[in-house]
Amino acid sequence: MTILIADDDADDRMFLEQAMRQNGYxxxxxxxxxxxxxxxYLRRQGRYNEVNAPWPNMLILDLNMxxxxxxxxxSEIKDDPKLRRLPVIVMTTSSADxxxxxxYNLGVNSFVTKPFNFNRLVEMVGTLKTYWMDTVKLP
Structure with a gap:
């Protein structure tokens, strides 16, 4: 399974990767x-060809980039017939209604707020892993 993470913050990327590794991924x-x-990446343009950009089974997306x-x-992903089935999980610092x-109006599959505590992030990633990787059947 390939997980694509779109996040501009290097620390957030590092912590998320560490949390995933602690959950066995x-x-x-x-x-x-x-x-x-x-x-x-999703359209296989520029430096992202099929060789160096495996097709993701899910996307974890930050809002503020x-x-x-x-x-x-x-919006672009969910409007594109070739991309719209890709499960998208928004993981952002926002908790604004x-x-x-x-x-959700744009078609996201899940919305979670990034925790500020690493241990809580590890727990959240474990929950996401259980649901998205072990429970549901992905396209």
Missing amino acids: DQGIQFVEDGEDLME PRKNGFQAL EDVLKT
């Missing part, structure tokens, strides 16, 4: 740093 993690790179934010990227509503 230590391979198949790919990173992009903004919405433009994300869309190039430069060049193209998570809302814009999510308007962000939750907006992302």
Whole structure:
């Protein structure tokens, strides 16, 4: 299983990767740093060809990124017939009701708020892993 993580914050990427490894997921993690790179990755453009960009089974998406934010990227993904089945989990620092509503209106599959405590992040990733990797059947 390949998980694509779109997040511009290097520390957040590092902590998320460590939390995933502590939950037994230590391979198949790919990173992009903004919405433009994300869309190039998903569309196999630029440096992201099929050889160095395995197709993701799910996307973990931050909302606050430069060049193209998570809302814009999510809208493009869910409007594209080739991409819309990709499960998207928004993981962001926001817990604002308007962000939750907006992302669900755009078609997100899950919305979670990033915890500020690493141990809580490990627990959250474990919950996500149990649900998204062990329980549901993905396309």
